[in-house]
Amino acid sequence: MERAAPSPGLLQPGQREIELDVRTQDVEINMGPQHPSTHGVLRVLIRADGEIVTAAQSHLGYLHRCAEKIGENVDWLQYLPYTDRYDYLAAMNNNLGYSLAVEKLLGIEVPPRGQYLRTLIVELNRIASHLIAFGTYGLDIGAFTPFFYAFRERELLLDIFEKICGARLTYSFIRPGGVFNDAPPGWLQHVEDFCRQFEKKWPEYWDLLVENKIFIERTANVGIIPRDLAIAWGCTGPMLRGSGVDWDLRRDQPYLVYDRLEFKVITGVGYRGTVGDCFDRNYVRMLEMVESLKMVRQCLDQMPEGEVSHPDVGLIIRPAPGEAYVGIENPRGELGHYVVSDGSKIARRVRVRAPSFCNLSLVEHIMPGTMLADAVAIIGATDIVIGETDR
Amino acid sequence: MPALQRDTGWGPMQAYFEAARAAHAALSQAGFPVELHQPNLPVFAAEGEAKELAAAHKEGKHLWRGDAYVQLADRGRIVGLCRFLRDQLAYQQIIDVTAVDHAAEDKELWGMYAFLSLTTKLRLSVKTMIPKDDCRIDSIVPVYPGANWHERETAEFYGITYTGHPDPRHMLLPDDWVGNPLRKDYKFPEEYHGISCV
Amino acid sequence: MGALSQKFEDNVLTTKVDWLLNWARLSSIWPMTFGLACCAIEMMAVGGPRFDIDRFGAGAFRATPRQADLMIVAGTVNFKMGERVKRLYDQMPNPKYVIAMGACATGGGPYYKFGYTVMKGVDRIVPVDVYVAGCPPRPEALLEGLMLLQQKIRRQKVVRVPKVAEIPSTPSIA
Ligand code: SF4
Numbered sequence: 177m178e179r180a181a182p183s184p185g186l187l188q189p190g191q192r193e194i195e196l197d198v199r200t201q202d203v204e205i206n207m208g209p210q211h212p213s214t215h216g217v218l219r220v221l222i223r224a225d226g227e228i229v230t231a232a233q234s235h236l237g238y239l240h241r242c243a244e245k246i247g248e249n250v251d252w253l254q255y256l257p258y259t260d261r262y263d264y265l266a267a268m269n270n271n272l273g274y275s276l277a278v279e280k281l282l283g284i285e286v287p288p289r290g291q292y293l294r295t296l297i298v299e300l301n302r303i304a305s306h307l308i309a310f311g312t313y314g315l316d317i318g319a320f321t322p323f324f325y326a327f328r329e330r331e332l333l334l335d336i337f338e339k340i341c342g343a344r345l346t347y348s349f350i351r352p353g354g355v356f357n358d359a360p361p362g363w364l365q366h367v368e369d370f371c372r373q374f375e376k377k378w379p380e381y382w383d384l385l386v387e388n389k390i391f392i393e394r395t396a397n398v399g400i401i402p403r404d405l406a407i408a409w410g411c412t413g414p415m416l417r418g419s420g421v422d423w424d425l426r427r428d429q430p431y432l433v434y435d436r437l438e439f440k441v442i443t444g445v446g447y448r449g450t451v452g453d454c455f456d457r458n459y460v461r462m463l464e465m466v467e468s469l470k471m472v473r474q475c476l477d478q479m480p481e482g483e484v485s486h487p488d489v490g491l492i493i494r495p496a497p498g499e500a501y502v503g504i505e506n507p508r509g510e511l512g513h514y515v516v517s518d519g520s521k522i523a524r525r526v527r528v529r530a531p532s533f534c535n536l537s538l539v540e541h542i543m544p545g546t547m548l549a550d551a552v553a554i555i556g557a558t559d560i561v562i563g564e565t566d567r
Numbered sequence: 568m569p570a571l572q573r574d575t576g577w578g579p580m581q582a583y584f585e586a587a588r589a590a591h592a593a594l595s596q597a598g599f600p601v602e603l604h605q606p607n608l609p610v611f612a613a614e615g616e617a618k619e620l621a622a623a624h625k626e627g628k629h630l631w632r633g634d635a636y637v638q639l640a641d642r643g644r645i646v647g648l649c650r651f652l653r654d655q656l657a658y659q660q661i662i663d664v665t666a667v668d669h670a671a672e673d674k675e676l677w678g679m680y681a682f683l684s685l686t687t688k689l690r691l692s693v694k695t696m697i698p699k700d701d702c703r704i705d706s707i708v709p710v711y712p713g714a715n716w717h718e719r720e721t722a723e724f725y726g727i728t729y730t731g732h733p734d735p736r737h738m739l740l741p742d743d744w745v746g747n748p749l750r751k752d753y754k755f756p757e758e759y760h761g762i763s764c765v
Numbered sequence: 766m767g768a769l770s771q772k773f774e775d776n777v778l779t780t781k782v783d784w785l786l787n788w789a790r791l792s793s794i795w796p797m798t799f800g801l802a803c804c805a806i807e808m809m810a811v812g813g814p815r816f817d818i819d820r821f822g823a824g825a826f827r828a829t830p831r832q833a834d835l836m837i838v839a840g841t842v843n844f845k846m847g848e849r850v851k852r853l854y855d856q857m858p859n860p861k862y863v864i865a866m867g868a869c870a871t872g873g874g875p876y877y878k879f880g881y882t883v884m885k886g887v888d889r890i891v892p893v894d895v896y897v898a899g900c901p902p903r904p905e906a907l908l909e910g911l912m913l914l915q916q917k918i919r920r921q922k923v924v925r926v927p928k929v930a931e932i933p934s935t936p937s938i939a
Contacts, residue, residue, distance in 0.1 A: 209849055210799055210830075217801055217846060237739035238846040239802055244724075245748055246879045257875060264803035281633060308806070327813030334810075345806060345901050407659050407685065410713030421685065428688050498606060498633030501583075501681060501692060503662065514679070516667055529663045529681075537716040563802050566739055740882065741845045748881055755881045759844045762889055764881065 200226030207551070209238045215312060216562030220540070220555065224548050232543040232551070234536060236566055243567040247526025252278055252352065252493040255526060260346035262528060263564040265308050268301035268337075269506045271350035274526075276431060277502040277513035278352040281495035288433075290354040290484040295432045296367070296475040297340070297349065299468040303374070304333045305507035306461045306468075309559040313458060314385055316556035317394050322385050329377055332370055339363055352493055354485025368476055371469055378466060386462055395458065396449030399542050399554035403452065409538040412531050413509025414464065415558060418444040418457035425505040437474045439467045454557035461507075461559070494521050508532050508559060528567055532560040586689035587635035590656060597655075599648055600640040604694075606633050639695040642678065642704050648693065649680070649710040658682035658691060664707070664717035666697070666725045671752035676725060678704055697727060706732040724749040773924050783923045790834070790860065791918040792822040794911070797833035799853070801840025804867040804901040808839040816904040821911055830856040835914070836891075837907075841869035843882040847890050854891040862918075864910050865893045868900040875900065 208219035217238035223231040243262055247255050259274045260267040272294060279286070286294070311326030334344045340363055341349040341356055349356045385391050401411070406419040416423055424441040426434040442463040444456030495517040503512040509531025516525040535558050543551055584605060591603040639648055652658040663681040675696040682691045697704050706729035707714050718729045719738040726747035729735070737744070746753055756764050773779040796818075800808060811818045818824045827833040830853045842850055854863065865887050868874030873885035887893060894917060897910040 209846060210797075210853055211828075216805070237737070237741070238843070238849070239841060240739040240843055240845070240882050241802075241841055241876050242748065242880045242882055245753075245881065246876070248749075248751075249879045261803055261875070264806060324814050327810060328815070331810070331813065331815045344810075344903065345803060408712050410661050410711070423685050429690075499636075500633045501663075501690070503683075503690075510662065510683075512663060512681070514663065514665065514681070516669075518669075524669060525667045527663070527665045527667075527679075533716060534713060537713065744882075753881075755879075759882075760848075762844065762847065762884060765885070 202230070205548070208235075215556070215560050218536075218555070218560065218562055218565075220551070222543070222548070222551060227548050229543050229546050229548055229551055232540040234540050236536075236562075239562045239566040241563070241567065243528060244526055247523055249522065251521055252495070252523060253491055255523070256348050256351055257346065260348055261563060262530065262567050263506060263508065263511070263532070263561050264345060265561055266301050266305040266507045267345065267347050268298050268350060269305075269504065269511060271348060272298055272432075273502060273504045273506070273511045273513045274515075275350050275352045276504065277500050277515045278493065278495060280500040280502055281498055281515060281517050282352065282489070282493065283496075284353065284486050284489065286354045286486055287483040288480045289358075289482045290486075291433050292475050292479050293355050293359065293484055294350050295434065295437070296472055296479075297337070297355075298432075299471045299475070300333055300336060300367070300370075302468045302507045303465050303472075304330050306465050307333075309461055309507070310381060310385065310458070313556045313559070314391075316552050317391060319385065319388070319391065322381065325377075325381060325384065329374060332373065336363070336366055336370060339366065353489025354483075358484045364476060364479065367472065371473055371476075374469060378469075382462065386459065392448045392455065394550075395453065395455040395553055395557065397453050397455075398449075398550045399454045399546060399557060400450050401452045401538065401542055405538065405542075406452070409541075410534040411509065411538055412534065413506065414457050414460040415509060415535045415538075417442060418460045418557075419452035420444050420446075420456075425503060425510060429503070431502075431504060433475075433478075434471075436478065437471050439471050442467060454553050457557045457559075492521050494519060499525075503529070506531050508561065508564070509535060528564075530564040530567060532558070532562075533565045533567075536560050536565055583634040583636075583690060583692075586691050587637055589689075590652070590691050591637050593656060594637065594648065594651065597651055599644060599651070601648075602638045602640065603635065604638055605635040634692060636692040636694055639693060642695040642697060645678075645680075645693075645695060646705045646707055646710060649707045652682055652691070652693075653710055656684070656691075657686045658684045658689075660685060661707070661711035661713045661717070662690070664714045664721060666721050666727060666749075668725065668749060668751050671750075673751075674699055676702070676727065678727070680707070702726055703728040703730055705730050708733055723747065726750065770924060771922065771926050773926065775925055779925050783921070783925055786923045787919050787921055790921075791915040793825075794821075794823040794835045794862070794914070794918075795825045795827050795833050796823055796835040796837050797830055797853070797857070798826040798828050799836060799839070801838065801842065801846065802869065804839040804869070807901040807904055808837055808866065808907065811904045811907050816908065818908065818911070821908065821915070823911055830854075831858065833857055834860065835862045835864065837864045837866050838870040838887045838891075838893075839866040841874065841876060841880075842884045842887045842890075843880075844884055845882070847884050847887075850887065851890045860918075860921075862894045862914055863887075863891055864895045864897060864907075864914060866897045866907060866910070867902055868898065871896045871898065 202225050205222045209217035219235040221233045243258050259270040263270050307326040307330045311323040314322030341347045401419045403419045406416050420443050422443050442460045444451050447459050448455050497519040499516040501514045503510045512529030514527035518524050594601045660683040662683045665679050667677040675698050678695045678697045680693045723737050865871050870887045876883040895910045895914045897906050899906050
């Protein structure tokens with residue numbers, strides 16, 4: 177018997193065509209705060225009709241650690257370790273954002289070698305952070321192996337960081353006025369060795385995950401964020417670029433020595449699906465690792481000799497009264513620091529504009545209409561760090 | 568530390584300054600009650616003042632430094648201003664909505680908005696005063712949906728009511744939390760649900 | 766151990782039985798997948814290839830508290846999360862153990878003074894067996910904490926009656 181195709185006009189708004197032999201009912205599902213696949217302690221409340229998500233709501237604050245209040249109570253320099261701890265996957269980047277803001281108030285510029293060292297180490301940290309994003313995203317989707325691959329390479333990077341500043345995760349290496357110390361002997365060679373090694377490994381990742389049929393099936397055409405939506409909701413970083421917007425602070429509002437480096441801004445192209453789907457966001461991160469590697473190489477080549485820190489910045493910093501906003505390109509998007517000084521050694525206000533916070537705010541709006549299993553794929557592709565959304 | 572007051576590093580501020588000046592001109596032409604605030608630095612000063620300012624900076628006198636911004640005198644017009652910025656001046660993205668409490672004795676809070684334009688590559692910050700005894704301002708979510716969570720967060724941290732906000736729940740703090748932590752007169756709690764805080 | 770637990774005197778047989786049971790317990794501690802903050806990344810690194818917690822029989826990270834023996838509180842606990850931590854702990858079956866990993870879980874860490882929402886130590890809500898110091902602790906430190914916990918388990922009396930003075934048995938670095 178021939179069935180006429182249901183015309184969309186017959187359905188009332190909010191009503192979907194359902195198969196008649198499957199009865200579904202609205203259920204509310206609580207994902208998190210302890211959930212194997214949410215990144216940290218995110219809680220998402222999902223209302224689902226059968227398998228289809230009809231509404232989602234994020235609940236934050238399970239890791240609220242009062243970073244902004246602390247900023248108003250401790251010295252300018254004492255606050256630096258706290259910057260490590262909001263985006264703990266990219267602590268160098270956070271140090272940099274805060275240091276640049278303070279330096280803008282101080283009105284100083286870091287010597288060239290310091291700038292190159294900063295750029296180099298920030299890009300290395302970006303690779304480390306994207307590696308985690310890639311590994312845990314595989315874990316979310318159901319692939320266990322990428323996680324081990326990613327951690328293997330990440331350990332090599334952590335060795336490099338440990339060699340220069342002594343810490344594996346919370347560095348406080350980049351500080352107002354420059355960097356903590358110059359590279360120890362042999363360190364630059366170590367970085368070069370890593371570059372050579374990573375270059376060989378990267379295609380493995382690509383084949384392992386990105387070209388994987390199952391992975392493509394689970395991420396392509398899932399959680400599509402149209403360009404306009406991404407802009408209106410203040411998305412930044414890979415989330416914005418994944419939607420095809422060509423915007424990168426490193427190129428468009430260059431800081432450090434990025435204007436002297438050559439690199440491409442990766443945008444989502446709909447490699448396997450539609451522009452702006454989960455696959456594209458992951459695709460941007462994967463290719464950004466290669467670009468970062470290129471930048472690291474160029475920094476190594478151009479590395480000048482000389483001082484690494486500004487000689488006048490001591491332990492007590494007293495910036496002139498004023499306020500400054502500095503936004504830098506974190507692995508997750510624009511990390512902004514808005515600092516207000518009253519001329520004393522303690523800040524009046526340290527505001528952190530956290531990229532994950534803004535990126536996450538959109539997620540609950542793209543979830544309705546997707547399948548329940550895709551919810552995890554969407555959250556995973558956002559690559560949030562809860563330490564940063566909650567601060 | 569007068570040695571720090573040297574004439575470098577103004578470069579990044581220059582972009583802010585240009586943006587703020589252009590936006591100020593456009594906004595005041597459209598009838599918004601706005602003022603331009605700019606840092607008193609020699610590079611930004613009129614010709615006659617530059618020398619004095621440079622001398623003051625050399626002596627280490629504390630002068631206002633940092634980014635230029637546009638101040639809106641009437642906080643009731645913030646939504647209109649945002650719409651103007653988005654539609655006429657191409658500031659497509661809201662970067663940040665926050666507030667600043669300068670001192671416990673102050674009568675006013677600063678409401679702070681930061682915008683970014685992806686086409687002209689400019690940044691602009693807009694300020695407006697919010698009196699503490701009538702702590703409310705219109706929500707800009709209808710214009711910039713991205714301000715949603717920022718406003719919720721600022722609301723609970725500073726006790727500002729964003730009128731017309733579509734979802735005025737607590738953001739980061741528990742629902743039964745007392746006080747607005749980022750106010751300067753905030754007292755740290757002694758205990759929460761029977762668990763001591765010290 | 767139900768009906769048999771803590772009923773018997775010390776003798777050769779019960780000592781051997783206890784030894785066997787403890788050996789079984791300590792060589793297959795299943796931790797719960799429970800990352801809170803920065804320390805969780807180091808916990809993941811411990812699960813990764815270089816440090817490989819599987820060598821100590823504790824690599825089977827379970828996603829549900831019902832299947833887990835060990836809760837590694839890796840990160841800052843604030844009041845909002847504290848209630849959930851307590852609930853997760855209550856859901857775990859006995860015998861259950863807790864490792865407080867890092868300065869935050871031990872005593873508030875860097876957030877001790879100005880962190881108005883931070884709980885100053887997870888031991889205010891759940892009993893902690895081993896504290897691991899560091900911010901974040903190095904993976905080796907977490908592994909040492911795990912070995913300390915294994916030592917502690919080794920001394921437990923499962924079918925024997927514990928002497929009053931022996932509860933709780935504190936592990937020492939031997
Ligand atoms: S102890 Fe340090 S590294 Fe661990 S959660 Fe606390 S702040 Fe983060």
